Amino acid sequence: MMYSDIPAAQTLVLNFRSRGVKNIVISPGSRNAPLTISFTKNPFFNCYSIVDERCAAFFALGMAQHLQEPVAVLCSSGSAMLNFYPAVAEAFYSDIPLIVISADRPAYRIDIGDGQTIRQENVLEKHTSYSANLKQDVSHARNTILKFGKSLLRESQEEVQSFNQTEIDRALTVAFLEKAPVHINIPFEEPLYGRVEEPSIERLDEKKFLTKSLSDNQDWEELAKTWANSSRKMILVGVNQPNTIEDEVLQKLANDPNTVLFTETTSNLHHPEFFESIDSIIAPIEKSGKKNTLFEQLRPELLLTFGGLIVSKKIKAFLREYTPKEHWHIDTKKANDTFYCLTKHITIGPNLFFKKIVGQDVTAQSEYKSFWERKKNQYEKKRDAYLKEIPFSDFKVFDHIIKGIPKGYQVHLANSSTVRYAQLFPMDRSLKVFCNRGTSGIDGSTSTAVGSSIFSAEPTLLLTGDLSFFYDSNGLWNQYLRPDFRIVLINNSGGGIFRILPGKEDTKEFETFFETSHGLSAKHLAEMYGFDYLVAENEDELLKGSNEFYATSDRPKLLEIRTPRELNNKILLGYFDFIS
Structure with a gap:
């Protein structure tokens, strides 16, 4: 194994190894050479070379999305990092743990007309859950620091090292526990290509993360009562990872006579009783002479949502106009008020929620599901006929x-x-x-x-x-x-x-x-x-x-x-x- 001789580079790499972050997507450059050397010379890491930074960030995002674990993307200084931004924003709104690492120039090189320098600190903060701006080591390139950056010497290397260690630890903790993108910006002074066989900082033991504690302060008796007494329940599922909802839960939902369950293609949920084409239900109503009557029949008393963002504009427009009495969103992290009627954010996973709620005796009886099932069967037959024409x-x-x-x-x-x-x-x-x-x-x-x-x-x-x-x-x-x-x-x-x-x-x-x-x-x-x-x-x-x-x-x-x-x-x- 080989390491950069710059302490900050060693600290980052050893922290990544101790936390099990092993997939690193690297865009070529010179300022990031200390990290590139340290990652590629360590067999623990899987390193991938992608020249185009925008593509590199989405490539890393795809890996993190598939693995459901943090993946890092690394670039040089200057505008290179700005090309990461579209993927960072996607990761932020899709809850994907993308770790952005940007090499930076020393602070005394910024805004003086030096090449490949921009204001990199906190530049992604609006769409990351943590920004770690590391300090420049004062034990490396000391003569240059004495000449151009004497103010850095107010702190000792020990103080810089302690600060950097804490910031990296915080950033990685957020990436893992919050399933969110984070940004780590590291300034490096030349020379950049020095190598050592053993790190100069203390090796880190493998760390174990604490699991995120979820609050369960719901009145389950009251929730179950509301569920059982609702004669018109609609479940709407957005982006959802494959194989996350248990078959037992799906079957219970399919058997509820008062529940219409709308799935989107991105929900990865399937059952013959579910409604797979939302727009094929909504569009005929929009064109009907009995539009208001039919929309009132479709309006749920209780709307329950889980998963990510919704594709269908038609269902969003419908639920914003014909709002339910209650809207519950199930998610361990956040609840978007997409339809402007959110009443409860239930911070547990959907499997546990439905096991607690579904299966209770249904006291309200209605034709809600059966009526719309007939509509679904009609459009499915007509779709087949249309395709032949x-x-x-x-x-x-x-x-x-x-x-x-x-x-x-x-x-x-x-x-x-x-x-x-x-x-x-x-x-x-x-x-x-x-x-x-x-x-x-x-x-x-x-x-x-x-x-x-x-x-x-x-x-x-x-x-x-x-x-x-x-x-x-x-x-x-x-x-x-x-x-x-x-x-x-x-x-x-x-x-x-x-x-x-x-x-x-x-x-x-x-x-x-x-x-x-x-x-x-x-x-x-x-x-x-x-x-x-x-x-x-x-x-x-x-x-x-x-x-x-x-x-x-x-x-x-x-x-x-x-x-x-x-x-x-x-x-x-x-x-x-x-x-x-």
Whole structure:
């Protein structure tokens, strides 16, 4: 093993090792050399080199999302760290423990016109749960400090060491216990490449974390009574890790005659009694002549939510207008008042909550669930009929693709149109679905999927649109693409979602500044990054290419599906008219 000769670098690396943070994503640079040397020369760590800092941060986020443990991303000084920010914001709103490490220049080099210097301290504080700004060692490069930074010598190296140790410990504790992003900023003075075989600071023993204590101060008798007496209960589940809700709990919820359970594709919850396509229930009501009456029939007395953020705009608009009497959110960390009617935040896990509540004698009886089940059965039949009528389009492609995903795959959905189309079709329960819904940006979907695939026992499929794919094409610029990595790129030559949103107009300005129409193909990118490339421009080509696409191979594969830009929105909007 080899270490940097700079104490702060040694302290960070030894703390990471003692806490078990072993996956380190490194973007190349010079100022971070002390840490790069220390991490890469220690066999305990798995180190990954990603040049593009934005991609590196999403790559690390994908790993942390999959492993459900902290993963670090490291960069040099200057603007490099700012490219981490989109992934940091995503981690903040998705409760993912991303550890950002930024090497910095000494304070006396900042704002004097020196190269690669910006004000790095606390620059991420609005979207991290802790910012640790370490102090510069005064035992390293002492002659330079005497010349330019004498004020640093007011503290001894022992005091600096104690401060840095405490700050690193606090940052790591927050990352682990809060499942949140943290930032550690470390100033280094040259020389940066000195090495020692043994650290100069005391080795740290492996630390054990205290588990986070959860308050259980609820009146369970009162909660159970409210649950049993509610004749119209709605459960709405957002982003949820695969296999987190026990089958026993799912079965109890499915058997409750007064409960309508809406799932999103990102919820990873499946049962024949659940409602998998929220918009297919809401949209026909919006178009109905009895809109107010039907919405009143759907309005829950008790709304119960758990999981992350909700995709469906329609259910959010409905619940904000037709608010329930009570809204309980179950989460050990936070409760978003998404519908402006939150009444209780229950800070335990959903499995324990439902075991305490569900199964009590139901005193209120209603037709709530059975009525909406009939509506669900109607739209499912109409969806099948609609698919037989329409031409080749995004809508038909999503039906084919989702039906054709092999069992057991890990599926990453890009944002914008992709995740919204996926909401309309049932996913096989064996699939594990992920999507960056914390900020809902298109900027890192590819990088996140690649990072997540590293430790996946199953193959990974990225289902993406053209703007998201081309925007993050640097996400393929690395050496970690597995042969079983697959990308389905639905290329409708622009931002198709803007043709669905209000304000669409057939003008040159709309095509240029909203839809951003283009004529790009992924063929040459696929060749450059070593992908086998397939293309489909009609239904027959798509059906023929599917078997080849999923077949075992020595290289990753990309299937580009070209769909009609000016027809897709009409077919999607026509679907909601048809099922109405």
